[in-house]
């Protein structure tokens with residue numbers, strides 16, 4: 585699953601490749617927009633908001649300005665499998681063509697192709713709030729606000745921090761890798777209720793710092809060392825020794841309690857957690873029977 589830094593990188597690459605260019609051809613391979621043709625539109629910018637991507641387009645200049653249409657935004661979300669890739673003129677795609685959902689080709693032949701996108705829609709730019717307005721402060725965005733993020737987390741004090749961090753309404757950009765790494769770095773078990781996290785401001789700051797230092801890196805690395813296979817503290821390291829204390833890293837599953845489902849909270853399916861049982865003691869009552 586993409587993390588906020590992947591999405592930010594995708595937006596940055598596409599912005600560099602397409603901003604200011606006029607589109608010669610577009611192809612939306614989803615039923616609702618299959619007949620939409622945005623040839624002649626200009627790419628104003630490409631931005632990320634949390635894990636959402638927005639290509640903002642300005643309309644072709646109409647002969648009669650009063651007939652001009654309002655700016656549009658292509659809204660996409662990578663979900664689990666999606667990606668956007670940039671290709672030079674005539675370059676061969678690196679993903680199967682049948683998985684392409686959006687093709688944007690500029691007049692100079694540069695193109696951006698969205699593969700296996702989880703969400704793809706074209707909306708008026710003025711209505712972007714309807715698709716990203718629910719997001720909490722973006723860890724990599726111009727609106728980053730640690731105090732607001734912390735307040736959002738505290739609003740559900742009993743919720744496990746490992747789930748609260750993934751809820752993009754609290755803060756936008758953390759995926760499964762970062763939530764595990766941040767919890768380790770702050771010595772907090774992911775199942776710990778938000779109210780019992782000793783240093784929540786520090787945890788929020790850590791999440792932001794990790795995404796920030798990784799956003800321009802080619803390969804994600806949350807440890808800053810340990811060689812080519814040392815790119816994480818706990819994520820994906822079940823059974824291997826903790827890099828701090830040598831205790832075996834454990835794997836478990838963390839999902840939303842059923843009460844949260846009925847209370848209207850965003851229900852998340854169970855996702856993998858990795859933790860060091862010594863550096864990150866589980867909260868009382870946390871069932872380790874599902875941990876392996």
Ligand SMILES: [Zn+2]
Pocket residue numbers: 826827828829830831860861862863864
């Ligand atoms: Zn440890």
